[in-house]
Amino acid sequence: MTTDTRETIMAAARKMVQTRGYNGLSFRELAKEVGIKSASIHYHFPTKGDLGQALAKRYTEDGLAYLTGLRADSDDLNLWMKGYTEIFRMALVNDNRMCLCGIMAAEYDDLPPEVRAEVDAFTDVNVRWLSDVLSICRPQLSDDEKQQQALAIYAAVEGAQLVARGRDDIGVFDATVQAYRTAGLLP
Amino acid sequence: MTTDTRETIMAAARKMVQTRGYNGLSFRELAKEVGIKSASIHYHFPTKGDLGQALAKRYTEDGLAYLTGLRADSDDLNLWMKGYTEIFRMALVNDNRMCLCGIMAAEYDDLPPEVRAEVDAFTDVNVRWLSDVLSICRPQLSDDEKQQQALAIYAAVEGAQLVARGRDDIGVFDATVQAYRTAGLLP
């Protein structure tokens, strides 16, 4: 069995960013964890921006695969939305981490352009999926309204995660999402 | 007229943090803007944590004064809530900045304890004020329910700001808040 150094780097870096953000990611610390020198990280990812871009791209791909699977595995709307919020919930359960692109969105102005583009792409994937779900359960909405409603759902869930993370209390996340559901913001 | 160096530092630092976060705040850059050497910043704020703490404390005090004023100036619920979301809106209008404590919440794990405590205090002030407003317009709710509803409103608005900031589009913020209002999440 061969361990792919590039993948090892990405796995460790993803965890670091989900905990401390893009600015909090240190090549030297990362190198120590992987067991190589920090200069060697640059062999695999020439700049920190390249690494950030690769992380966000992979994160979005994995998320999209999960969301596509959700819709393929059942046609129960409740399961779909439960599965959607579950991604964000699991990040918190997993060492009180955040959504990779949510935490980097807060650092938006400090992000290299290539990372910024991938953070935007993650938002697009979320909005697109939610918008598709809304097409089914709220067919009376116009495309613009669906798009806007989807963005509102995404924003609210990211906010719930941000606030619950600060409280280090998964109960806050659950109760907040429940409040969204009760209000009818989530279908 | 005397210019208070300490205040000059805080004003410049607040803007930097609202744009690039606590980690993005550089003493050397800050010193350049203020016109002193970076070592001199340490005379006023021994550590970066001290500065961050002072910033968040001041930000919360100013916010609380504004919110208290809102309730004193009218007894129109709509004006209150309009005024509430307006704080977050203005940060975006003002060079696409974020709520000081919202952006620092994303860096929570990297924050010195004294800064963390002030970020928590800001959340508490928001939840308290919203909860008081809910006491008036939703008197049937229990204290726990009001508290939870207030937290959900705060989380949703922070999320709206985070996402709209990434889009650099005040229209996204407005439409998202409107979606919250329509859903009945905001009173």
Added chain:
DNA sequence: ACCTGAACACCGTTCAAGT
């Protein structure tokens, strides 16, 4: 193909020294 040590300009912090 993959890794390294050494150097560079950055960072927060400390401290002895200046006025």
Added chain:
DNA sequence: ACCTGAACACCGTTCAAGT
């Protein structure tokens, strides 16, 4: 009371050098 230069251990990055 307020500021400074110099030093320290950090940071991302570069590059010539190793295997």
